[in-house]
Amino acid sequence: xxxxxxxQVDSSFILGPMNPSREHPIPLYFQLKTMLVEDILxxxxxxxxxxxxxxxxxxxxxxxxxxxxxxxxxxxxxGVVVRQRRRGTFVNPHWVRRNVERRDLRVMVPDGPWEQQxxxxxxxxxxxxxxxxxxxxxxxxxTRAVAAGLGPDLVVLxxxxxxxxxxxxxxxxxxxxxxxxxxxxxREDFLHPFVEANSHDGRTYAVQAEADVAGVWYRRAVLDGLxxxxxxxWADLRRAGRELRNRNSGYPLVFPGGSAxxxxxxYCLLAxxxxxxxxxxxxxxxxxxxxxxxxxxxxxxxxADEAVVPVDVVTYEWDRPIRMLARGxxxxxxxxxxxxxxxxxxxxxxxxxxxNHFNFVPMPAGPGGARxxxxxxxxxxxxxxxxxxxxxxxLLKRLVAPPALRVMHHETGQIPPRLSAVQMLAGQSPFxxxxxxxLDHAVxxxxxxxxxxxxxxxxxxxxxxxxxxxxPRAAVARAAEMISAVTGLxxxxx
Numbered sequence: 410x411x412x413x414x415x416x417q418v419d420s421s422f423i424l425g426p427m428n429p430s431r432e433h434p435i436p437l438y439f440q441l442k443t444m445l446v447e448d449i450l451x452x453x454x455x456x457x458x459x460x461x462x463x464x465x466x467x468x469x470x471x472x473x474x475x476x477x478x479x480x481x482x483x484x485x486x487x488g489v490v491v492r493q494r495r496r497g498t499f500v501n502p503h504w505v506r507r508n509v510e511r512r513d514l515r516v517m518v519p520d521g522p523w524e525q526q527x528x529x530x531x532x533x534x535x536x537x538x539x540x541x542x543x544x545x546x547x548x549x550x551x552t553r554a555v556a557a558g559l560g561p562d563l564v565v566l567x568x569x570x571x572x573x574x575x576x577x578x579x580x581x582x583x584x585x586x587x588x589x590x591x592x593x594x595x596r597e598d599f600l601h602p603f604v605e606a607n608s609h610d611g612r613t614y615a616v617q618a619e620a621d622v623a624g625v626w627y628r629r630a631v632l633d634g635l636x637x638x639x640x641x642x643w644a645d646l647r648r649a650g651r652e653l654r655n656r657n658s659g660y661p662l663v664f665p666g667g668s669a670x671x672x673x674x675x676y677c678l679l680a681x682x683x684x685x686x687x688x689x690x691x692x693x694x695x696x697x698x699x700x701x702x703x704x705x706x707x708x709x710x711x712x713a714d715e716a717v718v719p720v721d722v723v724t725y726e727w728d729r730p731i732r733m734l735a736r737g738x739x740x741x742x743x744x745x746x747x748x749x750x751x752x753x754x755x756x757x758x759x760x761x762x763x764x765n766h767f768n769f770v771p772m773p774a775g776p777g778g779a780r781x782x783x784x785x786x787x788x789x790x791x792x793x794x795x796x797x798x799x800x801x802x803x804l805l806k807r808l809v810a811p812p813a814l815r816v817m818h819h820e821t822g823q824i825p826p827r828l829s830a831v832q833m834l835a836g837q838s839p840f841x842x843x844x845x846x847x848l849d850h851a852v853x854x855x856x857x858x859x860x861x862x863x864x865x866x867x868x869x870x871x872x873x874x875x876x877x878x879x880x881p882r883a884a885v886a887r888a889a890e891m892i893s894a895v896t897g898l899x900x901x902x903x
Contacts, residue, residue, distance in 0.1 A: 514563065560579065670868070687702040
């Protein structure tokens with residue numbers, strides 16, 4: 410291994426325990442010194458930044474003051490740090506410029522507009538290495554990268570995975586990098602539901618990149634031409650479907666209805682359940698096995714029986730319904746606001762003009778509920794294996810600055826996650842006016858570290874119901890049992 414500032418770096422130690430160990434043959438002070446050098450080289454402590462005090466290092470690593478003092482003294486003697494009386498120990502910026510090579514920031518993103526957005530704000534001072542994977546492969550791609558010790562510096566994740574990846578120890582709490590920004594700008598300006606959803610034990614592990622809501626898309630001209638009102642109840646939706654079915658040979662309503670649709674299937678289903686006041690998890694129990702859930706599946710089965718919905722929705726991939734809507738092969742589609750960009754492109758219109766042709770409204774109210782929506786979105790996270798976390802944090806802050814969010818909204822139609830950006834766009838975007846109001850009464854997906862398994866069971870539940878493998882009641886009961894098994898939570902009512 411190469412020497413750095415007189416320090417021989419022991420690769421077996423660097424890849425081993427995170428704390429100095431008395432069982433290691435290398436002295437404690439040398440272990441700590443090596444760790445601090447690696448933290449500086451990786452960007453955890455940037456040029457000119459203050460290192461923890463001797464007392465803080467003692468507490469953090471559970472060692473006495475003697476090895477801590479010696480480690481800091483030798484680093485000062487070698488010019489790595491500068492010790493200032495009554496102020497602390499600071500990283501020597503001259504040493505950093507001389508010893509730290511310019512490194513690419515490793516970024517992992519799903520397909521879509523993410524790479525373009527990130528490269529646009531990175532500027533010339535941040536050199537990027539961007540890996541783009543399919544949205545439905547993103548979860549496994551991140552898991553594999555971390556397992557191989559190659560966790561990216563910055564990653565774009567579905568917000569519902571945050572709790573799982575925090576529990577697995579994948580993510581870096583952002584307070585370690587910029588506590589002042591988190592306490593001030595972030596907590597004061599970002600939409601409160603997302604600030605809470607992306608926190609765990611009082612620490613912030615993700616920053617919302619954009620917000621989206623689930624609901625119903627429909628072709629304005631078709632419903633208006635038939636004198637059909639905007640569907641506000643399940644009865645309205647059934648009535649519109651029947652009327653459209655009688656006048657056309659195609660299926661009026663489409664949506665992803667099985668595992669082929671992945672998370673989009675679950676996203677739409679949870680909004681439908683919420684519209685009848687049904688839920689999956691609540692207060693530490695599995696609440697899916699309820700009359701309200703059974704009623705929701707019976708409603709869907711009835712639409713399939715009346716040929717309003719095609720049974721083969723179980724085979725639809727996540728973006729097929731919105732493409733069918735754009736081409737006029739369907740008139741109504743369950744989906745998310747995040748599909749505005751894809752819908753506009755498929756229909757040959759701009760995102761800014763998509764609402765001239767298509768309307769997007771909350772999920773109609775069921776017999777036991779009210780109009781509802783589901784809030785979600787993608788987030789920016791830093792992994793614990795980040796090689797340059799300071800630069801990754803700098804990039805994250807640029808990405809969520811109001812000017813960048815304004816461009817993001819104009820290109821994608823997504824809801825900016827901070828108040829100042831929403832206010833800046835107020836009155837300029839008809840689509841934002843439609844969607845931002847839906848956030849006020851939206852539910853969120855179940856916050857559980859087992860969410861991926863829960864989501865898979867909900868998709869299987871729909872498949873079993875549509876293919877008549879199980880009745881609506883049996884499909885709900887089976888899914889509740891399986892979700893109880895994967896989460897360890899009891900089924901309500903037992």
